[in-house]
Amino acid sequence: MIKEDFDITHKDFRKFLREDKQKNSTSLNSLIKAAEDSLQTLIRNEIDENFDCLYACTDIDILISFQDIIEQHQEWHVQHNGHTSMKVIGYYIEYIAKKQGVDLSLYKPAKPSYYWEGDVIESHGTRYERDPKAKRDCIAKYGCKCYICGFDFEKVYGKDGSGFIEVHHLKPISSYNGEHKVIPTEDLRPLCSNCHSMVHRRRPIPWDVDEVKEMIEKNKQNN
Secondary structure (H helix, E strand, O other): OOHHHHHHHHHHHHHHHHHOOOOOHHHHHHHHHHHHHHHHHHHHHHOOOOOOOHHHOOOHHHHHHHHHHHHHOHHHHHHOOHHHHHHHHHHHHHHHHHHHOOOHHHOOOOOOOOOOOOOOOOOOOOOOOOOHHHHHHHHHHHOOEOOOOOOEHHHHHHHHHOOOOEEEEOOOHHHOOOOOOOOHHHHEEEEOHHHHHHHOOOOOOOOOHHHHHHHHHHHHHHO
């Protein structure tokens, strides 16, 4: 993209953020920096190595595809200022839609999203040690039924589900500063896979198990 076109789009997008999205100078500068730096780097490094810059892309389908891919990869967010990058690509899609007279509430992408999978990636992440005896003691106290919904794997799947249950830490292990004491009957609860996933859907602080239990009861009453 030539510098003249870049500068024009820079000013126009900045005006959109200020006037249409009511962003103050601090927030606006942060979003512009993400648009021209971290988001560009993220897309080029992780999605499309031939990507030029955000302002050179005016295809809403492609932009939505980038947005979907970034949203699926939470691990990228830490490295590439992901929270702000996700916000700015959303605003840029709105900006392009306004320029093109497109109503996003009625818009359906003409091109299907596509993804590359199957590459071998060497991972060097952080793993928190868990003591299997703590899980055993938790199950001895509460059994293998889900503490939230009562799901019993053995009852549904037969002998192949016998003894299977996931164990949830009421306080995330990652929130502790190093090794700490765990009292299984107080700090752990057995959860089925669905409820365990639902509990951790809220980040960074998971839902309280009793809150999720109340969600289920409330929805039962409403249906």
